Amino acid sequence: MIDLLALCAFNAAYAEAIDSDELERWPDFFVEDCHYRITHAENERDGLPAGIVYADSKAMLQDRIAALREANIYERQRYRHLLGIPLLQQAEGEHAKARTPFLVVRIMATGETEVFATGVYVDRFVRQDGQLLLASRVAVCDSTVTDTLMALPL
Amino acid sequence: MIDLLALCAFNAAYAEAIDSDELERWPDFFVEDCHYRITHAENERDGLPAGIVYADSKAMLQDRIAALREANIYERQRYRHLLGIPLLQQAEGEHAKARTPFLVVRIMATGETEVFATGVYVDRFVRQDGQLLLASRVAVCDSTVTDTLMALPL
Amino acid sequence: MIDLLALCAFNAAYAEAIDSDELERWPDFFVEDCHYRITHAENERDGLPAGIVYADSKAMLQDRIAALREANIYERQRYRHLLGIPLLQQAEGEHAKARTPFLVVRIMATGETEVFATGVYVDRFVRQDGQLLLASRVAVCDSTVTDTLMALPL
Numbered sequence: 001m002i003d004l005l006a007l008c009a010f011n012a013a014y015a016e017a018i019d020s021d022e023l024e025r026w027p028d029f030f031v032e033d034c035h036y037r038i039t040h041a042e043n044e045r046d047g048l049p050a051g052i053v054y055a056d057s058k059a060m061l062q063d064r065i066a067a068l069r070e071a072n073i074y075e076r077q078r079y080r081h082l083l084g085i086p087l088l089q090q091a092e093g094e095h096a097k098a099r100t101p102f103l104v105v106r107i108m109a110t111g112e113t114e115v116f117a118t119g120v121y122v123d124r125f126v127r128q129d130g131q132l133l134l135a136s137r138v139a140v141c142d143s144t145v146t147d148t149l150m151a152l153p154l
Numbered sequence: 155m156i157d158l159l160a161l162c163a164f165n166a167a168y169a170e171a172i173d174s175d176e177l178e179r180w181p182d183f184f185v186e187d188c189h190y191r192i193t194h195a196e197n198e199r200d201g202l203p204a205g206i207v208y209a210d211s212k213a214m215l216q217d218r219i220a221a222l223r224e225a226n227i228y229e230r231q232r233y234r235h236l237l238g239i240p241l242l243q244q245a246e247g248e249h250a251k252a253r254t255p256f257l258v259v260r261i262m263a264t265g266e267t268e269v270f271a272t273g274v275y276v277d278r279f280v281r282q283d284g285q286l287l288l289a290s291r292v293a294v295c296d297s298t299v300t301d302t303l304m305a306l307p308l
Numbered sequence: 309m310i311d312l313l314a315l316c317a318f319n320a321a322y323a324e325a326i327d328s329d330e331l332e333r334w335p336d337f338f339v340e341d342c343h344y345r346i347t348h349a350e351n352e353r354d355g356l357p358a359g360i361v362y363a364d365s366k367a368m369l370q371d372r373i374a375a376l377r378e379a380n381i382y383e384r385q386r387y388r389h390l391l392g393i394p395l396l397q398q399a400e401g402e403h404a405k406a407r408t409p410f411l412v413v414r415i416m417a418t419g420e421t422e423v424f425a426t427g428v429y430v431d432r433f434v435r436q437d438g439q440l441l442l443a444s445r446v447a448v449c450d451s452t453v454t455d456t457l458m459a460l461p462l
Binding site for chain 3: 241296298299
Binding site: 004005041082084085086087088099101103114115116117118119120142143144145 | 159162163165166167169170173174232234235236237239257259261263264265267268269
C-alpha cells in the first residue's frame, strides 16, 4: 500500500527537481498517459475543465519544458516550493488519492521575494514496477487572478 | 502511543477542512470539553490568559462557525495553511504534547496574496475510541498586532 | 540507518529552538568539528566558498550566538521557520545526506510580516552515541541580495 511517508518523499523529490532548475526531470514524475493541469479554485468548483495549463501525456509535459527553455523565461527568476503534509484520502493496492497544499515563492533578480502562488495539489498516484508516479496532478490555485508569467511547473 | 506520523496526518486533515471552506467540520477535530485559544507571543510569555479568540468547549467552536457563516465574512477571501512538522514533546499512553509551526496566507478577491499570520500551535492531543483529537490547541501568533478581521479558525 | 522521519523530527526541533528564541541551544544540533555556512545560489553554483556566514566548529557557532545577544539585534524582531520535507539523498550506517527547503518569515514589532529568506539546506548528518547531529549544514539562499541584518541562524 502507498503510505503517507512515501508521498512525502515523492513530493520532496518533485519540488527539488523544479527548484534546482532540473526541469527536464519533471516529466519523469508522471506516468506516460498522465493528466496535469493548473487551474484555480473557482473554475474547479464550477467544474470548468479548462485551466491555465493543460496536458494529458508525459510527452506534452516534455514539450512544455522544451518551450520554457527556448523562451528562456524561467531562468530570470527563481522559485521555491514549500509543500505541506499530504492528506492521504484513499490507498488501495497500487493506487492512492491525496491532496497536498503548496506555496510557491518567487525570487526576482533584484532580491524581491514574494508569495507567487498558493493552492492544493489534487493527486492520483500509481505504483508501476515499484516506482511511485503521478497518474494525475491538478494544481488548484487559490487565486483566480492568473499571472501571465506562470511559466514554471507547479 | 501517539507518534509523529499520526500528528502529521491529523494536521493535514485539520488544515484541509479549513482551507476547503468546510468549516462545519472544524469543531470535530476537538474533544467536547476542549480548550481553544488564539493569542500572541507576548501575551503568552507574560502568562496573560486573555486571547484574541477563546473557547472552552466544542459547542463554543460550533457557535463560532455559525456566527462566521452569518456574518458572511469568511467567504470574501481564501486562506491557505502551511504547517510545519510537529515537534512531539511528550507521548504517553493516549496522550501527547506537541508544538507545530504554522503560516497562513490570505488570498483576496483581487488576487493579492499575503502572509496573514505565522506562529506555533501549542497542542495537547488525546486518543478517544481510537480517534486522535485535540484536547487543547493554543495558536500563538508571532505578531502582536491583531488583525480585526481575524475571523477564520487558525 | 537514518530515515526520513528522524530527519523530520530533527528539523522540527532545530527550527523550534531558533524561533522560540532559545538560541543558546542552537549549536547543540551540530557536532564539535561541524561546518556551517550561509551562502546564496549563485555563489554555490560557481563554487565560491565564501558565504554570508561561515563557521567550522561548534565553538564558532557559540561565539556567534554570544555576539548576537550582546548586539541585542535579534530581540527586535521575530522569525518563523517553515521547513519542507527533507529529500533524503543517501543513508548509510550512521551517515546521511539530505536537502531540505526552508522559508523564513520575519515579523517586525509593527506587525509587518514578510518572507525574509528562502532556500535549501544542504546537509550531512551523523549519528553519535545514538544522537542525530549535523556534521554540515549549508543554507543556500535563493536570493543573491544579502540582507545586512541577516543576524539570526538559518
